[in-house]
Amino acid sequence: MQQQHQQTARRSASRARRFLKRNVGIALAVTATAAVLVSAPSASAWTGHSNRGSVVTDVRTAATFDFAAGEIPENITVNPDGSVTLSLLGSCAVCERTHGPQLMRISVSGERTVLAGGQVGEAISGNTRGSDGSVYYSVWAPGNAARNGVYTLGADGTPRRIAALPADAGPNGLAIDTAGRTLYIADSLKGVIWSVPVSGGSPTPWLTDAALAPVPTEALPIGANGLRFHNGALWATNFNKGTLLRIPVTATGTAGPIRQVTGGLPNIDDISFLTPHSDVVFAAQNGSSSNNGPDRVVVIYPNGTYKPVMTSADGLASPSATAVRGNKLYITDGGVPEPHDPKLQTARINFPALLAGAAH
Numbered sequence: 001m002q003q004q005h006q007q008t009a010r011r012s013a014s015r016a017r018r019f020l021k022r023n024v025g026i027a028l029a030v031t032a033t034a035a036v037l038v039s040a041p042s043a044s045a046w047t048g049h050s051n052r053g054s055v056v057t058d059v060r061t062a063a064t065f066d067f068a069a070g071e072i073p074e075n076i077t078v079n080p081d082g083s084v085t086l087s088l089l090g091s092c093a094v095c096e097r098t099h100g101p102q103l104m105r106i107s108v109s110g111e112r113t114v115l116a117g118g119q120v121g122e123a124i125s126g127n128t129r130g131s132d133g134s135v136y137y138s139v140w141a142p143g144n145a146a147r148n149g150v151y152t153l154g155a156d157g158t159p160r161r162i163a164a165l166p167a168d169a170g171p172n173g174l175a176i177d178t179a180g181r182t183l184y185i186a187d188s189l190k191g192v193i194w195s196v197p198v199s200g201g202s203p204t205p206w207l208t209d210a211a212l213a214p215v216p217t218e219a220l221p222i223g224a225n226g227l228r229f230h231n232g233a234l235w236a237t238n239f240n241k242g243t244l245l246r247i248p249v250t251a252t253g254t255a256g257p258i259r260q261v262t263g264g265l266p267n268i269d270d271i272s273f274l275t276p277h278s279d280v281v282f283a284a285q286n287g288s289s290s291n292n293g294p295d296r297v298v299v300i301y302p303n304g305t306y307k308p309v310m311t312s313a314d315g316l317a318s319p320s321a322t323a324v325r326g327n328k329l330y331i332t333d334g335g336v337p338e339p340h341d342p343k344l345q346t347a348r349i350n351f352p353a354l355l356a357g358a359a360h
Contacts, residue, residue, distance in 0.1 A: 072088055087124040100119050140170055145164070145166060148164070169190055176229060214238075215240035231276075239267055262300055269286040272324045280302065285298055315343075318335055327349045
């Protein structure tokens, strides 16, 4: 029996080595998070040859919100100190617009601070953080050119609009390039990704393409949604078309040819990457927001294959965004369907199972 176990271990180790050679990005991810795995409570069970189990474990509710008060989580940024910055919609497409949106920070201890607010009828959608700690967020103010656009918080915490978008634009996901100079804005209504200097100015339509456009016949016509700058490219989701797109940023700053990484994921919302070096993606599939598919979190591998790692059985309720810090996964739930359960969830990423899934 011992010999059989040793042979099984050798075969598993051989498969893992072959897999890592083929998938350098994931190999770097494992290397980058090795210290985290060693210190994680679940890591002690991994002897180097076990690859069984769920990709996501230890799902917990980290914070709950009041749906009736418009506390509907939409987007998340995890900060270096472990706190999170959340966009709270204040309204949604199928909710009465009776409350203004909020940008909220939740500390590691659970203390909540409202960083900024919006007017009734608006939504705070995307948010992101610059390398210098600056906070940026989208205000989607339908029909209101005086309010629609992207804002930042001054040193004293005062909001300032740095990019004014047309009244018929739908500012959603935000991303900042590695140099920290350019801010990109996903427009969910016009099929455009805008760009603007982080210091502010007149936004430029960086890319306009049918691949970014919504589907007009959908109950909730939303195109470009989630947006991340990663490994020299912008990665964008199209909510209606169920696609994840990779758009290279050329040496001159223009958009290269769009590549569809994967498709078939209706209501794909915001995404996050396993590490800054890995092209493994965790994506929220927000099906119940428009009754168009399941509520899931899926892991998408560099070759475009994917699999669900969380479902409604894990408590998902209109999941809209994910974030990763070390081996910890964060998920925002809008709680759109009754009984309305908006919350922030956390889970642990099981790296051996993640790698085993990609190998097969």
